[in-house]
Amino acid sequence: MTSPKLWLIVPAAGIGQRMQADCPKQYLRIDNRFILDIxxxxxxxxxxFAGCMVPLNTEDQYWPSTDASADGRIQTCSGGVERADSVLSALRALPGQVADDDWVLVHDAARPCIHAADLTNLVSTLSDHPVGGLLAAPVPDTLKRAESSQLPEVIETVDRSQLWRALTPQMFRYSMLANALESALKAGQPVTDESSAMEFSGNMPLLVEGRPDNIKITVPTDLDLAGFILSRF
Known part of the structure; x- marks a missing residue:
């Protein structure tokens, strides 16, 4: 019996509004390289990985300028309005030889500081797990709940002992992930990451502790921080 293969999906159809930049954040540069290329x-x-699929915005004009566009290991497909739509599109676009029990790893395009040791640990830890899981980091800070207002006031301090930051990659079986995403979208269930879709389907993912410096570039100050982290690898 052959071992399940690993497939990679990196959704890159977002426009990154919070970056306040002239282009989507995955096409900003660190040391003159596109974040997506890194x-x-x-x-x-x-x-x-046996293969990689990158869902792109249908109006993307930057992809042809990337190093990745000339990489034979990478295929592209049309992304959707939301992340879940893009991931589902990529799952459907993967080659026909993908088996139901193959693993699919989904990783944020704007998370370039992934460390190889975390990736291999995730794969080895989940290899025999019935559901799959994701890299995550325990929340180190004291957390406050506040009322929604222009000047929010603290309502309470939240117990952080069982709280984790969800990172990527997130790793699930091909058929289970596709079914979970389809069910969640059909039900109108908010899907902020692949794990949330799996949870909605009743399949509880495993948390695999990863490095907290596996940051997602979201706001302008993250760009310098990511550049510093990458310079230390």
């Missing part, structure tokens, strides 16, 4: 090369250079 992310894809760090993942694919591990040699773990």
């Amino acid at each position: 992310t894809l090369s760090r993942l694919l250079n591990t040699g773990l």
